[in-house]
Amino acid sequence: xxxxxxxxxxxxxxxxxxxxxxxxxxxxxxxxxxxxxxxxxxxxxxxxxxxxxxxxxxxxxxxxxxxxxxxxxxxxxxxxxxxxxxxxxxxxxxxxxxxxxxxxxxxxxxxxxxxxxxxxxxxxxxxxxxxxxxxxxxxxxxxxxxxxxxxxxxxxxxxxxxxxxxxxxxxxxxxxxxxxxxxxxxxxxxxxxxxxxxxxxxxxxxxxxxxxxxxxxxxxxxxxxxxxxxxxxxxxxxxxxxxxxxxxxxxxxxxxxxxxxxxxxxxxxxxxxxxxxxxxxxxxxxxxxxxxxxxxxxxxxxxxxxxxx
Numbered sequence: 001x002x003x004x005x006x007x008x009x010x011x012x013x014x015x016x017x018x019x020x021x022x023x024x025x026x027x028x029x030x031x032x033x034x035x036x037x038x039x040x041x042x043x044x045x046x047x048x049x050x051x052x053x054x055x056x057x058x059x060x061x062x063x064x065x066x067x068x069x070x071x072x073x074x075x076x077x078x079x080x081x082x083x084x085x086x087x088x089x090x091x092x093x094x095x096x097x098x099x100x101x102x103x104x105x106x107x108x109x110x111x112x113x114x115x116x117x118x119x120x121x122x123x124x125x126x127x128x129x130x131x132x133x134x135x136x137x138x139x140x141x142x143x144x145x146x147x148x149x150x151x152x153x154x155x156x157x158x159x160x161x162x163x164x165x166x167x168x169x170x171x172x173x174x175x176x177x178x179x180x181x182x183x184x185x186x187x188x189x190x191x192x193x194x195x196x197x198x199x200x201x202x203x204x205x206x207x208x209x210x211x212x213x214x215x216x217x218x219x220x221x222x223x224x225x226x227x228x229x230x231x232x233x234x235x236x237x238x239x240x241x242x243x244x245x246x247x248x249x250x251x252x253x254x255x256x257x258x259x260x261x262x263x264x265x266x267x268x269x270x271x272x273x274x275x276x277x278x279x280x281x282x283x284x285x286x287x288x289x290x291x292x293x294x295x296x297x298x299x300x301x302x303x304x305x306x307x308x309x
Contacts, residue, residue, distance in 0.1 A: 121157025
């Protein structure tokens with residue numbers, strides 16, 4: 001998840017491993033290089049003057065502690081492994097209070113193809129890194145088992161719903177629910193804004209307006225099948241509800257509260273994205289999963305809770 005001020009807050013259980021990884025000048029140089037731009041393994045090897053196998057080992061170690069992420073990108077002759085970092089630095093906190101807080105946090109990532117239902121209009125499709133596996137020409141393909149491998153969803157004039165398991169027993173008090181996803185306007189040739197509605201357990205979090213941005217186009221490292229006018233990266237949006245109100249990216253947005261979601265122990269939580277259903281909702285939406293976009297995450301649900309007194 002995107003961190004405030006571009007700093008990675010190291011979880012207490014990863015502090016020792018993170019410090020060990022950074023106790024090496026070459027691994028530190030890799031982070032300095034990636035701060036400026038994404039780079040391939042071979043580019044990193046040339047930049048810091050070490051062998052490619054060594055760079056691969058170091059990148060794997062940095063990725064394991066969360067400082068770097070990678071994805072495979074199509075090149076004219078083959079695939080290459082592209083490396084990224086989202087952070088300018090990191091912060092550490094090893095006090096007991098922080099450890100206790102992290103122990104009472106439940107997170108689940110839902111791949112974009114693991115929806116419970118979908119309705120979509122023209123120009124909608126579902127894709128893996130290798131190819132488009134379903135499109136609006138034959139909507140039945142959106143329910144083919146291969147959809148479970150999907151990492152990118154483009155949807156216009158429709159709805160996509162996900163069911164998240166809710167496995168927290170009744171003797172725990174829920175403090176906060178948070179949903180995050182990397183999304184954007186689907187096609188940059190659309191000059192009108194796209195309004196997206198998110199709902200959780202049928203409660204609407206209000207329309208979110210996405211503005212077309214042609215700067216979100218970087219086809220250099222995209223697969224051959226990737227549409228030229230399709231946005232290649234999005235922005236990480238976070239919808240959060242606590243005991244008082246709703247927030248979108250930390251800004252107060254609505255007045256309903258956590259208790260209005262009617263969370264029931266051992267029942268599912270329904271999350272739905274709506275786009276293009278009326279004159280108020282135009283354009284198309286792209287939801288980036290792992291290996292697409294810049295955040296390298298799927299749709300993520302996080303619940304903070306504590307044992308009742």
